[in-house]
Amino acid sequence: MLKIWSMKKNEETAAKKKPKVSAAQIRLQKDLTELEEFKTMTTDFPDPADLLHFNLIITPDEGFYKGGKFLFSFNISTNYPHEPPKVKCMQKIYHPNVDTEGNVCLNILREDWKPVLNLNAILVGLQFLFLEPNAEDPLNKEAAEELRRDREAFAKNASLSMRGGTIRGQTYERVLATP
Amino acid sequence: MKVAVKQWHAVAYWKWDTGATTEQDANADEDAEDDVCGICRVSFEGCCPTCKMPGDDCPLIWGQCTHVFHMHCLLKWLNTASSKQQCPMDRRTWVTAERKVDR
Ligand SMILES: [Zn+2]
Ligand SMILES: [Zn+2]
Ligand SMILES: [Zn+2]
Secondary structure, X not given: OOOHHHHHHHHHHHHHHOOOOOHHHHHHHHHHHOOOOOOOEEEEOOOOOOOOEEEEEEOOOOOOOOOEOXXXXXXOOOOOOOOOOEEEEOOOOOEOOEOOOOEXXXXXXXXXXXXXXXXXXXXXXXXXXXXXXXXXXXXXXXXXXXXXXXXXXXXXXHHHHHEOOEEOOEEOOEOEOOO | OOOOOOOOOOOOOOOOOOOXXXXXXXXXXXXXXXXXXXXXXXXXXXXXXXXXXXXXOOOEEEEOOOOEEEHHHHHHHHOOHHHOOEOOOXXXXXXXXXXXXXX
């Protein structure tokens, strides 16, 4: 007990010598060790030393987007987990909840983010967007409108878009998993 | 035979009283969530990422909703605009409890 103050001093000098690992990195490291194995999702770290920037590849095995391969970039600020990761779709895709710029509308990446959430929660959320696109919360209003009115027509257009087709004047990127 | 104690070492172990009963402690493996701060994911007995030593300088804070966090972690969250002053766990308005709230 008496030695706690001197211990604190030693700790402080020790901490100064160590290279600074940010709180965000420490927390992210924990998120990554707790990350579940998903058969339809893989992560890719272009620079393994940089945990704050990585890519996610989703290959849905059912639903409207089966057969596609979708790329997302994750940019995590040093304020994580107080701020949600910035997630963008790197391709131009036909999806009610993704606009043609790649912005993603997922509640937990925006207004419903809370710091007790982790990467697992975001990955599950993104996967769900491809299984069950949500017409109620659209970024691509035309796609959402079509999904609401006529699921079959939407399914056809989703499949057309993945092959690099043009829908109502917009040409989408070819995102098929098989070349 | 006569034994004379010439030297002794005391070893103490401390834990915050987070309201986990001994029964819950027994189930700790199943529900480790109870022992870590949900924000930084470091154990309550460790300190938040901005502190260097655990203990009284890095205390815990309880909400009336019964959720517990490192005080520093919670204050940092409440200081962000997007927190809307809500608990990071249940998104209810955060009200600090005077002390541990019985669950
Ligand atoms: Zn904490
Ligand atoms: Zn602290
Ligand atoms: Zn709460």
